[in-house]
Amino acid sequence: MKFYDELQKQRWDDHRFYHHNRINQFLHLLSACCFLASYVLVFYYPAAAALVGWLLAMTLRQTGHFFFEPKTYDQVNQASHEHKESVKVGYNLQRKVVLLSIWALVPVILFFEPSFFGMMQEHTEIMSFINNMAIIWLIVGFVAVIFRTVHLFKLMGVQSGLVWFTKILTDPFHDIKIYHKSVYHLMKGEMYDDMTDWYEETPKAN
Template identity: 50%
Template sequence: MKGFLQLLATQRWDDHRYYHQSRINQTLHLISAISFLVAYVWLFIDPAVSALIGWCISMGTRQSGHFFFEPRGFDHVNNATDAHKEAIKVGYNMQRKTVLIGVWAGIPAVLWFFPSLGGLIEPAVGFAGFLHDLGWAWLMLGVSGMLFRVLQLWLRDGLVVGLAWMTKILTDPFHDVLMYWKSPFYLMRGQLLDPMEHVRSH
């Protein structure tokens, strides 16, 4: 158990210091975390609605922070190249995220043109029905994407590493609220980048 918690702490620390230096990205992660917590509640009410919130709001804000605002190139805080960080990324690096987002964006078109998915489901009635089916499809994508990465990590690094990463992903909303609740205030003061003094002194 101690080793598992150490792995979890290391993955969280590396994720923060390597990929959350932008105050805009941190603020978007705060918004994402809050909306994910709302999605967690809806998971017990209507899983399809939970997935719509998770993908459209939570993932939208989270990934736009990474793609558009997080600095790329040489990382002077950690003395590491972007290629090095991408190569050692435990979870979904930018290349894997691009593939995942591509699949996510393609699912609505598949459901629109093949509403029964070849007879696997009952065709949706109306736009509300379409959205409900889309929510379920996106939920399946999220679950399968997580399990697929856990399997990859299991085969490469061992099951404990994969389970630690899955635990990190599922608890990130709680952790991000604690980590980044001050970020909007720093941003309003004009601080676009976290000085990361706690990282430099680590």
């Protein structure tokens, strides 16, 4: 499979398996806008980029996944939740729990270890604590993406790992493209996407 074709397939599988709920789609739209803000901020204020990325973008994104997406049998795709979790290329819900646990532990560890085991200058007041915490969060996010990419090199091959890496970086742009009408659908009273249009438009991924 060529690089672009595999990228489209990974995007399609991610959408059809994990983005049925219109509220989840709307939260992903908001999350995508926050991530784009982070992409700009990271070049000027890295700590601010991490705060926007983790506290806003990731919170909105994962709220949609954990609280609004159905975990029952997927009639549209004829797949169980367990099957979808097993074929998820990136971070499935179980892996996300581990990642989010690490994220949540950072401020706790930093509170008791102000230098974060000698890796940072000790904070002396609340603003320096927040700055140090944000920088560590930025590193956690970077390491999480690189770790899974390299892991996929071993599991699926170098191209698949690079495809997933590309997908993750471009997800905010793609989410805005495909979920910008989510509010319109919600106002019409549509709670779930039946994926009809997607199956018609992406025959290769079907």
